[in-house]
Amino acid sequence: MDPTTLRLIQGAAGAAASSLYVDDVFSTFLYTATGSSLALATGQDLDAEGGMVWLKSRSATRNHAVVDSARGVDGSGNYKSLYPNLAEAEYSPGSAANAVATSFNSNGLTLGNNSNTNTASDTQVAWSFRKAPGFFTCVQYTGTGSNRTVAHDLGSTPGMIMVKCTNTVGTNWLVYHRSLGATKAAILDLTNAEVGPSANYWNNTAPTSTEFTVGISNDVNTDGDTYVAYLFAHDEPVFGTDEDESIIKCGSYTGNGSTTTGPTIDLGFEPQWLMVKRTDSNDPSNSAYHSWIIQDNMRGLNVPLYTSASGYNHLLFANLTAAEGKRGNGSAAANTQNQFLTTSTGFTVQSGATEFNRDSGTYIYMAIRRPNKPPEAGTEVFMPFAATAVGGTTRTTGFPIDLQISRDTSSTAIGGSFFNDRLRGVSTNATASGRNLYSSSTGAETTTALTRGFDNTGFVDAPFYSGYPMSWWNFKRAPGFFDVVAYEGTGVTRNINHNLTVEPEIMILKNRTTASPWFVYSKYAWENTSGSNRLLRLETDDSAPAAGLDIVYLNSTQPTSTVFSVNNYGDINAYGQGYVNYLFATLAGISKVGNYTGTGNAINVDCGFSSGARFILFKRTDATGDWFAYDSARGIVSGNDPYLLLNTTAADVTNTDYIDPLASGFTVTSSAPAGLNADGGTYIFLAIA
Numbered sequence: 001m002d003p004t005t006l007r008l009i010q011g012a013a014g015a016a017a018s019s020l021y022v023d024d025v026f027s028t029f030l031y032t033a034t035g036s037s038l039a040l041a042t043g044q045d046l047d048a049e050g051g052m053v054w055l056k057s058r059s060a061t062r063n064h065a066v067v068d069s070a071r072g073v074d075g076s077g078n079y080k081s082l083y084p085n086l087a088e089a090e091y092s093p094g095s096a097a098n099a100v101a102t103s104f105n106s107n108g109l110t111l112g113n114n115s116n117t118n119t120a121s122d123t124q125v126a127w128s129f130r131k132a133p134g135f136f137t138c139v140q141y142t143g144t145g146s147n148r149t150v151a152h153d154l155g156s157t158p159g160m161i162m163v164k165c166t167n168t169v170g171t172n173w174l175v176y177h178r179s180l181g182a183t184k185a186a187i188l189d190l191t192n193a194e195v196g197p198s199a200n201y202w203n204n205t206a207p208t209s210t211e212f213t214v215g216i217s218n219d220v221n222t223d224g225d226t227y228v229a230y231l232f233a234h235d236e237p238v239f240g241t242d243e244d245e246s247i248i249k250c251g252s253y254t255g256n257g258s259t260t261t262g263p264t265i266d267l268g269f270e271p272q273w274l275m276v277k278r279t280d281s282n283d284p285s286n287s288a289y290h291s292w293i294i295q296d297n298m299r300g301l302n303v304p305l306y307t308s309a310s311g312y313n314h315l316l317f318a319n320l321t322a323a324e325g326k327r328g329n330g331s332a333a334a335n336t337q338n339q340f341l342t343t344s345t346g347f348t349v350q351s352g353a354t355e356f357n358r359d360s361g362t363y364i365y366m367a368i369r370r371p372n373k374p375p376e377a378g379t380e381v382f383m384p385f386a387a388t389a390v391g392g393t394t395r396t397t398g399f400p401i402d403l404q405i406s407r408d409t410s411s412t413a414i415g416g417s418f419f420n421d422r423l424r425g426v427s428t429n430a431t432a433s434g435r436n437l438y439s440s441s442t443g444a445e446t447t448t449a450l451t452r453g454f455d456n457t458g459f460v461d462a463p464f465y466s467g468y469p470m471s472w473w474n475f476k477r478a479p480g481f482f483d484v485v486a487y488e489g490t491g492v493t494r495n496i497n498h499n500l501t502v503e504p505e506i507m508i509l510k511n512r513t514t515a516s517p518w519f520v521y522s523k524y525a526w527e528n529t530s531g532s533n534r535l536l537r538l539e540t541d542d543s544a545p546a547a548g549l550d551i552v553y554l555n556s557t558q559p560t561s562t563v564f565s566v567n568n569y570g571d572i573n574a575y576g577q578g579y580v581n582y583l584f585a586t587l588a589g590i591s592k593v594g595n596y597t598g599t600g601n602a603i604n605v606d607c608g609f610s611s612g613a614r615f616i617l618f619k620r621t622d623a624t625g626d627w628f629a630y631d632s633a634r635g636i637v638s639g640n641d642p643y644l645l646l647n648t649t650a651a652d653v654t655n656t657d658y659i660d661p662l663a664s665g666f667t668v669t670s671s672a673p674a675g676l677n678a679d680g681g682t683y684i685f686l687a688i689a
Contacts, residue, residue: 020239021373022247025051025130028273028298029108030455033057035120037096038111042456044130046104051130052138052230053109054084055100055116056316058299058324059123062116067101067109069131070138071166071228078102078112082164082228084173085189085319090166090228125299125316127273134236135248138228140166145223147203149211152231158207159234159250160366162188165219166226174201174219177364178234179252182206182213186279186364189319191290194279207231232366240372241479245269247369253349257359260576262349265365270344270499272297272370275318278355280362290355292318295340297370298400298456299324302342302486303425303435315339342423344485344497371400372499374479378590378689381476384615384633389465395472396458402484403475403582404459405439407644408468409634409652416440416649417629422454423486424512424580437510437580439538439627439646445512445578471634471644471652473615480587484580485564491575493555495563504559504583505593506686508538513577516570519553522684524595525621526551526558539647541624559583584686591688592665595621598681600670607665609689612636616659616666617646618675622682625675628658636661 029042044051050069056062063086067079074080074092078099081091093099099112108128111118118124129136133155141150143165152158159178165171173188180186183204184196195201201220205213212229214220220227235246246268253263273296282290293315295301300314315325339356341348347367349357356363375381383397386409403421418436424445425435435445459474477483483500498504507521518538525544526534533545535553542549553572555565564581566573573579586593592607607613614632619625627646634642634652638661642654658672665687668677676683 019241019243020132021371022239022272022369023371023373025132025135026247026273026368027128027371027456028296029126029128030058030298031124031126033111033118033120033122033124035113035118037102037113038118039105040108040111040126042108042126042128044108044128045106046109046128046130047106049131050104050138051128051136053101053129054127055124057116057119057122057124058316059121060119060323061321062119062122062323063321064318065100065114065116066230068138068228068230069104070140079104080166081114082166083116085321087170087172087189089169089171125296127294127296129230129232134233134238134246136233137231139231140226140228143214143221143223143225143227145216145221147199147213147215148221149213150229151211152229154231154233155209156233156236157209158212158231159248160232161207161212162230163214163220164228165222166228168218168222168225171219171225174217176202176207176212177252178206178250179364180279186277188292191282191319193282193290239369241374245369245372248366250364250366252362252364255349255357255359255361255363257352257357259350259352259357262352262357264343264348265346265367267346267367267369269346269369270342271347271367272301273368274301274340274347275366276340276356276363277365278358278361278363281358291320293339293355294318297342297422300425301340302423341486341488343487344499348488370499371477372479375476375481375587375590378609378614381478381481381590382615382688383474384631385470385472385474386631386633387470389461389468389470391461391463391466393461394458395461397474397476398457399476400456401454401459401474402477403482404454405473405475406465407471407652408465409471409642409644410469411651417644417646419510419582421484421486421580421582423484424578435512437512439518440649442515442517442539444514444516471631473629473631478587478590480585481591482585483583485583486578486580489570489573489575489577489579491568491573493565493567494573495565496581497563498559498581498583500583500585501561502585503561504564504585506584506684507559507564508582509572509579510538511571511574511577511579513574514570517548519549519572520619521554521559521564522619522621523558523593524684528595528682529621532556536619536621537647538627541626541647543623543625544621589689591686593684593686595682595684596668598668598674598677598679598683600677600679602660602670603668603677604662605665605668605685605687606662607687607689609665609687610663611689612661612663613666613687613689615686615688617686619684620675620678620681621684623674623678625681625683628676630659636666 052068079101175186200217520536535549557565660667
């Protein structure tokens with residue numbers, strides 16, 4: 001169906017009063033089960049719009065479970081459930097004590113006490129699929145025993161369909177996938193290769209934007225049996241601000257067996273969720289080799305698996321009861337690999353293991369775009385905290401953290417400010433370590449257990465912090481505000497895609513693999529400094545220009561709204577080494593990247609804010625000067641304001657009054673030193689409302 005017609009369908013369904021984003025229709029939600037009624041604020045309106053929620057224990061061996069609006073509730077008013085890993089009929093709970101879900105809500109759902117999804121202290125995941133044309137729908141139908149069509153309201157041609165008989169034990173979950181075609185099927189609850197060709201599954205008829213066809217298989221069309229079908233769209237560009245983005249794709253790739261140069265899949269977007277299945281072969285030696293693999297960015301998509309007991313174990317298998325685990329054979333070499341490396345436009349297969357990348361193996365996938373809804377307030381994308389850390393304490397940001405900069409504010413014991421981000425890997429539980437980069441050091445990333453418990457709404461103090469007075473700055477990626485790109489070096493000058501959607505005004509880049517400088521691109525310093533040495537360094541107080549900060553590192557090319565450039569130097573793009581880039585820009589009312597000239601007198605800096613700045617990072621560019629950082633949690637007030645220096649390991653300074661609050665931004669006071677306000681000095685800053 002053409003995008004214009006599909007938007008009209010969305011509007012008729014009440015879904016397009018304003019643009020729809022992937023955030024509105026899908027989420028990965030992490031929670032700790034309580035064993036009693038538990039409301040999950042997943043962010044989707046399941047009450048009015050309907051949909052399906054798929055839940056799985058991460059920490060225990062339990063069944064997967066799905067609940068949906070098509071089948072709805074039983075006579076007790078609690079949602080009927082199905083188990084994707086079982087060939088069983090649906091389960092009618094009869095009471096909240098046995099129910100997976102007791103209600104669908106305007107912002108998620110409420111759980112009952114079902115042991116699979118809400119056993120006290122289990123760590124769990126819930127994937128929510130809200131109904132929306134061009135993304136997902138679910139329908140019920142009754143079998144006839146003869147070839148028949150089933151109407152649907154997806155509004156576009158499905159890329160994948162999962163069908164399950166709801167009233168008969170022993171029927172499998174049959175899967176249509178566009179890459180297998182209408183003569184074949186896959187089986188969700190088994191490790192089997194594709195089955196067919198046969199007309200029994202889909203009557204050799206491809207689905208359309210209004211209906212799909214089933215044959216005479218008992219799994220899809222026995223006379224009098226009832227069925228539910230979950231339909232997933234493919235590449236319908238009707239989402240986003242300009243209603244020209246697709247948010248889901250269903251495709252396939254052929255493996256090459258390589259652990260270093262696996263297949264690269266171009267989705268046109270960065271994925272947050274992947275389901276992958278090998279379909280061409282069976283391997284009876286290990287069932288996990290041909291399981292349906294599910295990974296997501298909340299649990300550690302992009303992150304290597306460690307071999308230690310406390311390491312990342314982030315694979316889930318749709319057809320198995322297993323808790324989060326490592327790849328099938330458990331070998332040390334396999335468990336230290338990334339399975340998939342996401343990029344700004346898709347993903348690359350990193351593992352050579354048979355379930356991901358067997359030479360000449362055939363794999364089908366479904367991928368969903370990462371969150372990209374524009375923020376309406378600074379509190380949606382940035383939150384500072386200042387407190388004495390107590391291991392295990394929950395800090396609530398109200399959003400998933402994509403970058404956290406942490407610091408012991410009282411001493412040099414921890415070693416300065418450290419950067420943790422979701423793409424490189426932060427723990428989503430209380431035991432595993434994160435991956436840290438120190439802003440005051442040229443060192444490679446470490447795996448010291450500094451940051452833990454990242455979930456949908458905040459983080460948990462790591463025991464390592466306990467007793468230290470700490471500062472935490474938490475950032476969420478959002479269009480026009482902030483983006484993170486983790487990339488692997490090629491040794492070849494190239495452009496790298498990003499998803500900031502506007503031209504970056506500050507970029508902070510670091511080699512993760514070996515000791516190397518931090519490089520900071522400032523649009524202002526680049527455009528207002530003569531010569532080629534116009535980059536800055538985060539770990540030093542160097543000015544621009546200064547020796548060794550040559551723009552050739554960025555291929556002498558300023559970034560654009562879609563790409564940044566790197567040359568073939570080892571510090572920025574060595575073959576096989578890992579890198580990260582943090583990109584910031586001005587977003588009206590949310591953030592301001594700017595510059596000012598010092599006067600030695602008080603300077604009011606207008607950022608276009610209404611309630612002042614909650615975070616400010618400063619750097620002098622015409623002479624040496626430290627990276628000064630202030631935040632409202634520690635105090636941006638009319639008196640003394642504590643500050644930290646990102647380029648040193650020093651404790652914060654608390655007895656100076658170098659800045660003052662200003663409703664539209666901030667004030668640099670007349671008492672500020674040359675690092676902030678020398679007469680004629682030039683300065684750059686990043687401020688967040």
